[in-house]
Amino acid sequence: MAMNSDRAIQARGNTLGEIAAAMQAAGSVLLFPHSSMDGDTLGSSVALCLALRKAGKEAFVVIDEEIPDMINFVDYGCCTRSLEMIAEPELCVCVDCGELHRLNDRGALFKSGKSRMCIDHHVSTMPAFEWNYIDPAASATAEIVYDIVTLLGTGFDRQISEAIYAGIVTDTGKFQYSNTTQKTHIITASLYEYGLVPSELSIKIYQSVSREKMMLEASIISTMELVAGGKVAVASMTQKMLKDSGAKPDDTDGVVERLRNVRGVEVAVLVRERRDGRIKVSLRSKQSVDVAAFSAARGGGGHVRAAGYTADSSLEEVKAGLIADLEALIAAGY
Numbered sequence: 001m002a003m004n005s006d007r008a009i010q011a012r013g014n015t016l017g018e019i020a021a022a023m024q025a026a027g028s029v030l031l032f033p034h035s036s037m038d039g040d041t042l043g044s045s046v047a048l049c050l051a052l053r054k055a056g057k058e059a060f061v062v063i064d065e066e067i068p069d070m071i072n073f074v075d076y077g078c079c080t081r082s083l084e085m086i087a088e089p090e091l092c093v094c095v096d097c098g099e100l101h102r103l104n105d106r107g108a109l110f111k112s113g114k115s116r117m118c119i120d121h122h123v124s125t126m127p128a129f130e131w132n133y134i135d136p137a138a139s140a141t142a143e144i145v146y147d148i149v150t151l152l153g154t155g156f157d158r159q160i161s162e163a164i165y166a167g168i169v170t171d172t173g174k175f176q177y178s179n180t181t182q183k184t185h186i187i188t189a190s191l192y193e194y195g196l197v198p199s200e201l202s203i204k205i206y207q208s209v210s211r212e213k214m215m216l217e218a219s220i221i222s223t224m225e226l227v228a229g230g231k232v233a234v235a236s237m238t239q240k241m242l243k244d245s246g247a248k249p250d251d252t253d254g255v256v257e258r259l260r261n262v263r264g265v266e267v268a269v270l271v272r273e274r275r276d277g278r279i280k281v282s283l284r285s286k287q288s289v290d291v292a293a294f295s296a297a298r299g300g301g302g303h304v305r306a307a308g309y310t311a312d313s314s315l316e317e318v319k320a321g322l323i324a325d326l327e328a329l330i331a332a333g334y
């Protein structure tokens, strides 16, 4: 594909060829999705794990939390919560992230690898390990994984194609976001050759919502306020709302994107009270506001259209502060 040369210019770190060769040279590989797992970090990790096993490697995806319901099917026998599956891993790969704090308690195991690698597409991630491949032009890390699996030469199968699809469909918002490219569709189209049936995966990912999640979403959306002349939508969730709904903490996934669907809204914000009392702020923008920069200035990060940070004052204080900041940003013309 002609796009590969453009990719090489934008990507940071090693070449894809060097990344694939480093994987080929390792006898054992551990893959590390970031905490608060999403479809991309898990799908990318599992696809790589399956391909590496086909290449004769000992490989596992090391997780430390329950897999969210909507992507539960992506496991395919790869995931383990035991930190002793491979005692002395030759290669440890953090997938869809580049910062050790996003691995929580798995950081020590990651560091114990003979060498370490990062495969990511977050614009804020900088090369930090022996091997790095960071391509902010990729809609999903799963797009990069598709290229790596191609270079590994193991071939694709139905499970690998489903895991890659899970990463792409979730990170592109079902191919709706501006990160979606011709390459995204070319990769997806090629996955059909290995038995991918997107409509079946849509039912698993998007049409299997629990009653509790639906009720939690309703209560969060009912708190929505439109400020900055209707350009900013802000909603919040307290621990009491979470408890009353019977939903799980990760059941807030997707709600901030729904707030952005309101006509005229440029920035959507969800302010959540975590169990430890800290406040998690998630931001999404529609067309022009750089929420990655907004979040980075507050100790967080992410993508231009999807980012977040964590704050330490009360929910009401955090909300008032960010409303004032976003009103100023909108008034200044971004």
Ligand SMILES: [Mn+2]
Residues within 6 Å of the ligand: 040, 041, 096, 121, 139, 140, 141, 171
């Ligand atoms: Mn991603």
